Amino acid sequence: MKLVEKTKISAAALALLSLSALSAGFLEATPAFAKDTAQRPAVLNASAVAVADKYAADAAEQIFKEGGNAVDAAVAIAFSLAVTYPEAGNIGGGGFMTLYVNGKPYFLDYRERAPLAATRTMYLDDKGNVIEGKSLYGYDAVGVPGTVEGMWEAQKRFGKLQWKQVLAPAIKYARDGFVVDEQLAKRREAAEKDFAGKTNFDEYFGNLKEGVTFKQPDLANVLTRIANQGAKDFYDGKTADLIAASMKGHGLITKRDLQEYKAVWRQPVEAKWNGYEIITAPPPSSGGVGLVQLLKMKAMLAPQFKDVPLNSPQYIHLISEIEKRVFADRAQYLGDPDFYKVPVAQLTDDAYLAKRAAEVDPDKPSDTKSVQPGLGTSMPEKAETTHFSVVDKWGNAVSNTYTINGYFGSGVVVPGAGIVLNDEMDDFASKPGVPNMFGVVGSDANAIQPKKRPLSSMTPTILTKDGKVALVIGTPGGSRIFTSIFQVINNNYDFDMPLKDAVAAMRFHHQLLPPNTIFWEPYQPIDGELAKQVEAKGYVLKGQNFNGDIQAIRINGDTPDAVSDPRGRGVSRLIQ
Ligand code: DON
Numbered sequence: 001m002k003l004v005e006k007t008k009i010s011a012a013a014l015a016l017l018s019l020s021a022l023s024a025g026f027l028e029a030t031p032a033f034a035k036d037t038a039q040r041p042a043v044l045n046a047s048a049v050a051v052a053d054k055y056a057a058d059a060a061e062q063i064f065k066e067g068g069n070a071v072d073a074a075v076a077i078a079f080s081l082a083v084t085y086p087e088a089g090n091i092g093g094g095g096f097m098t099l100y101v102n103g104k105p106y107f108l109d110y111r112e113r114a115p116l117a118a119t120r121t122m123y124l125d126d127k128g129n130v131i132e133g134k135s136l137y138g139y140d141a142v143g144v145p146g147t148v149e150g151m152w153e154a155q156k157r158f159g160k161l162q163w164k165q166v167l168a169p170a171i172k173y174a175r176d177g178f179v180v181d182e183q184l185a186k187r188r189e190a191a192e193k194d195f196a197g198k199t200n201f202d203e204y205f206g207n208l209k210e211g212v213t214f215k216q217p218d219l220a221n222v223l224t225r226i227a228n229q230g231a232k233d234f235y236d237g238k239t240a241d242l243i244a245a246s247m248k249g250h251g252l253i254t255k256r257d258l259q260e261y262k263a264v265w266r267q268p269v270e271a272k273w274n275g276y277e278i279i280t281a282p283p284p285s286s287g288g289v290g291l292v293q294l295l296k297m298k299a300m301l302a303p304q305f306k307d308v309p310l311n312s313p314q315y316i317h318l319i320s321e322i323e324k325r326v327f328a329d330r331a332q333y334l335g336d337p338d339f340y341k342v343p344v345a346q347l348t349d350d351a352y353l354a355k356r357a358a359e360v361d362p363d364k365p366s367d368t369k370s371v372q373p374g375l376g377t378s379m380p381e382k383a384e385t386t387h388f389s390v391v392d393k394w395g396n397a398v399s400n401t402y403t404i405n406g407y408f409g410s411g412v413v414v415p416g417a418g419i420v421l422n423d424e425m426d427d428f429a430s431k432p433g434v435p436n437m438f439g440v441v442g443s444d445a446n447a448i449q450p451k452k453r454p455l456s457s458m459t460p461t462i463l464t465k466d467g468k469v470a471l472v473i474g475t476p477g478g479s480r481i482f483t484s485i486f487q488v489i490n491n492n493y494d495f496d497m498p499l500k501d502a503v504a505a506m507r508f509h510h511q512l513l514p515p516n517t518i519f520w521e522p523y524q525p526i527d528g529e530l531a532k533q534v535e536a537k538g539y540v541l542k543g544q545n546f547n548g549d550i551q552a553i554r555i556n557g558d559t560p561d562a563v564s565d566p567r568g569r570g571v572s573r574l575i576q
Contacts, residue, residue, distance in 0.1 A: 040102065042393040043468070048560035050472075050551035050572040051077055051388040055084040055178055057571040059169035060390065063161065064575045070390045071099065071158040072166050074398035075151045077388050079170035079223065082147070083216060084178045086205070086420055087187045087407040088386040088476060091222070091234070093422035094146035095385075095402025096281050098268055098460040100469055101158050102396065105279040105462070107268035110150025110402075111453040112143030112424040113261060115252035120448050123430035130430045136437060137198045139251025141410040141423035143454065145234075147402055149263045152231035158396075167227040174220035174418075177213035183569045185210035187384075187407050195411035204413040204420075218418035235261055242417045251412075260451070264338075271348055274299065274493060276470060280461040281401075283342040286334040287459025287482040290326045292348045294486040297322045297357040298494075304362050310495050311506050313533035316526070320510035320518055320539070321360040323483055324371050327440070327512035332373035335445030336453040342445070346375055365538045368515035384408070385458060385476030389553045391560055397469040397553075399460035403476065406437060427454035438478035440511060457481045463489075469555055475565070477548040480509045480519070484548040492554070499554045499563045507547045516540055521547035523567050 047070070049060045059080040060073040068076070074097065081089025094112040099105070121128075123135045135141050155163060188208050195201040208214050222242075225233040233239050235258045244255040269288035271278045273295045280288035298305065301318065308314045329347055346352055356374050359366065385403035404410075404422035412421045429442030436442075438457070446455040459482045463471040471492075475484050484507050491502035506524035510517065517540045520526035526534060531541055549568035554561045564570030 040394050043395040044391065044393040044555065044558050044560060046560060046574040046576055047073070047390075047392040048553050048562040048572070048574050049073065049077070049388065049390050050553055050562045050564050050570060052081055052085050052089065052386040052549065052551065052568060052570050053181075054571045055173055056080045056089075056388065057573045061573065061575050062169055063166060064392070066161060066165060068161045068166070069159065069394060070392040070396040070398045071101065071154055072161045073392070074388065074390050074400050075155045075159065076166040076169055077390070078147065078151050078400065078402060079167055080173060081386055081388075083170050083173040083219060083223075085184070085386055087184060087191070088384040088403060090145075090402060090404045090409070090420060090422065091147045092145050092414070092419040093402060093404035093409060093424065094143070095150065095400065096285060096456070096458050096460050097150060097154055098279055098281060098399040098462050099154070099158065100279060100397040100462050100464060103467055105268050105270065107266045107282060108150055108154055108263060109266050109284065109453070110146035110153070110263040111284055111456060112146055112422055113451050113453050114425065114428070114448055115144055115257045116254070116260075116450045117252040118425075118448050118450050122448060123425075128431070130434050133198075135426040135428070135430055136406065136423050137195060137411055139247060139410070139412055141425050142251055142253060142412065142421045143424040144253055144257045144261050145422060146261060146263055148226060148231045148234040149261055150402075153263045153265075163230060164227045167223055171220055171223045171227060174216045174223055177215035180208055180210055180212055180214050181569055182210050184208070191408040191411065195408070199411035200413055200415065201408060201411040204418055205408070216418045218416055222417050222419060235259055239417055239419075243414050243419070246412070246414045266337075269344060269348065271296070276463045276465050278461065278463055281459050282337070282344060283334055283455075284336040284453040285456045285458050286330045287457045288461070289334065289344055289347050290330060290457070290482040291459050291461060291486055293326045293329070293353060293356075294322055294482065295489065296348070296350065296353045297325070297360075298490065300354055300357040301360060304360070310491065313530065313537055316508055316518065316534055317365070317537050317539075318360065318362070319487075319508075321366060322357070323510045324366065324368070324512050325356045325359065325374065328371045328373050329375070331441050331512070332443055333375065333445060334455050335442070336455070339449055339452045340445045343375060365516045368512060371512060385478070385481075386549070387460065387474035387476060387551045389472035389474060389551045389562070391469055391472060391553050391555065395469060397462050397472045399462050399472045399474050401458040401460045401474045401476070401481070403458065424454055427456060435513070438480075439513065440479045441513060459485055461485060471552065471554050473550065473552040475548040475550040477546065479511055480547055483507075483509045483511075484550060488550055488552065499552060499561050503550045503552060503563050504566050509544070509547065514540070517542050519544045519547070523547065
């Protein structure tokens, strides 16, 4: 998937990003914990899911009927989508899980890591220029996958069912097959063109055609081994051997990389907003910090937004002004917190954001060069994705976004295993100031280092009120992820739109660079008179082929309202 063509950016823009930053090691050990198996009374009249396809919804339904909780259902969904939504669902990638279990927030980081042999300049030629496509296609693009370890950790800590039970639906879909829908078939066709002559993608997915039952016997064997042996098979067993063998002579990942992979329980980003507690993704995601900055700055600018109609030219302008500042901070300060001290507290601090919000020009776009990272250069402290949302009737919630980056990742399928490997290495800044697939740039904070996690925008989010889950939300979309979630939350809460309409409404996106450019989507284009008025304000309008696939659940009283984005093939369902 190419959202944005890679382009060179101006020297002026480069100067914005040339500030050096500090790096430090902040490794956190995975804590040992005892499983909380206490049965609590139901507080909702149904469990609910909003997921990327109907097979995953069926898997979740089966798990709830067997007595599983939201975490069991989430893990079953993740493995199912690895089979039936192979363009983004995965075991060859990584992701983030935000949880609210028994009244407490948690966050699990199972993002891919750079291989031990990775180097800062691995995607540059001898003149120091980025080699086109090297971080996107083929073995060189692959980060060490984290999904299996993530699911294992989450289920071991919070699940109620047997591990084997949550893998059963996925194994069945892989062994017996599933019927391919139109969207998947089209995405395969597009990917086939991108990967032609570069990877072995066709050997595994050449026969995937609309309306046909598609079976994945190698993947069924892998999932069966994982069901029997746990995550160990993937990281230190036969599957690890198959992955390492496929890399030999082609890529950097070795068996040692797999053996040393660890998912990390982190403190989620938490913030108060509008009477709600926001629980969202911390670094190595930029999304949680970005979402909190967006929501708080918009609330602080209430006088400027007063009487401004939703998605009017003035609304689009004000939101873009806020987004400009968020993306200036993202490019400078966000990276893997195990390698780089990310100033999360300062970036989400009310006084800081009030100062940033006050810089918003209500009349015209601020000059892009004048919008610098807001904390200055010396830091005060030393330093194709899919989302699903799940709640169970006991009031627990899981918001999970995971990815192999572009559709079908790197296009490499592990021979003998049928695992599609990610191209997550493209989320690093291959070179300061040079945009990645999503057109975003980065600096030292997001430079490549062995074992480091590339900066993400994935933003699995939960809102609670008075200790109870109020909203579970997330989406794919790269750098569009947190601006999409922001807009849906605005539509739903600030404009009182029912969740279904809030999700369907037009979305747009601005990310500082390219200068004063607003991206619009085919589903609800900015065109006609609206386009003319936005352009008259000084913006350039640019179409993009994708703007998210929101999966959201809002709780009204004791009843969930689950919504899947009409832009995708998602299914939402209440389950008794
Ligand atoms: O982690 C990230 O931000 C990206 N790798 C996510 C990719 C994505 O959302 C693809 N979906 N369109």
